[in-house]
Amino acid sequence: MPATAQNLRDLHTLHQRARALRDRLSSGPRTLAARQAAQAARQADLDAARKSLQDAKVRTQKLEHGLKGIESKIDDLKVKLNQVKKNDEYKALQNQIAHDNNAKSKAEEDILVALEDVETRTAELARLEADVKRTAAEVAALQQQLDSQSTQHREQLRELEAAIKDAEAAIPDVHRDHYRRIVARYGADALAACEDNSCHGCYTAVTPQMINELMNGETLIFCLSCGRLLYLTEPEVSTTRRTGK
Ligand SMILES: [Zn+2]
Structure with missing residues (x-):
């Protein structure tokens, strides 16, 4: 899962x-x-x-x-x-x-x-x-x-x-190595919020395709620019839930 x-x-x-x-x-x-x-x-x-x-x-x-x-x-x-x-x-x-x-x-x-x-x-x-x-x-x-x-x-x-x-344990095996690498590189900020369609780690815009995938939540999404593991902030998730139905 x-x-x-x-x-x-x-x-x-x-x-x-x-x-x-x-x-x-x-x-x-x-x-x-x-x-x-x-x-x-x-x-x-x-x-x-x-x-x-x-x-x-x-x-x-x-x-x-x-x-x-x-x-x-x-x-x-x-x-x-x-x-x-x-x-x-x-x-x-x-x-x-x-x-x-x-x-x-x-x-x-x-x-x-x-x-x-x-x-x-x-x-x-x-x-x-x-x-x-x-x-x-x-x-x-x-x-x-x-x-x-x-x-x-x-x-x-x-x-x-x-x-x-x-x-x-929530990180799937397929992404483990990448996750380890970004933790080694960025430490506590290996993860970044995706807010206003951009990565909060490097402030680079995230593609609409990636936003969709983040909303679907079926796979982990990493910033194409800095490599950080992205997640949606709370309001964006609740909007997803509403529009998803
Ligand atoms: Zn980034």
Whole structure:
């Protein structure tokens, strides 16, 4: 018994639903991979920020150490100042102390700038840490969601594939090979509706002879241009039924 328009419409719908599921099954892991890559980039930013904060702290410690050196040098010079007897030595020491006091002021300014830098980087690190924590949770949630969804979708896909196999029983043996070839070529759209006297797959006009054969429903009709298996859409079938009597 040849396939009815209803059989073919159902088969086309099953193919399209299976394709939609396959698309979802493959797009999920792609989305996840993109999010994971973005997460890795954020983690790298966080690592870099942690390193630069550490460097800024080391810089500050060096400056503080340098300041201590200047201060103890000034203390030593002050001790010497009280011990020298000669006026020119006294003056030279005073000049040295004045010079070192300038260096001390400069070091103190540098330390203030360095401390501000540490503060800024500390805040930035905290912001990045919170960001990474939040997005890591989002990625984990997405992964979990995709895992449970894909199990469900794989199960649905298996059911659809079984249903497609059943529906394909309506394709007569003589047309099996051609059907396999167009499925391999067009996938879910190996079938096409014939609407307004044209193939919906390639939009080429269908001959009146083919329309008649489609209405008779005694044999399968393939588009002469693209090879797709044609079927009539519902209104055209019901018109046929009315005029056929
Ligand atoms: Zn066509």
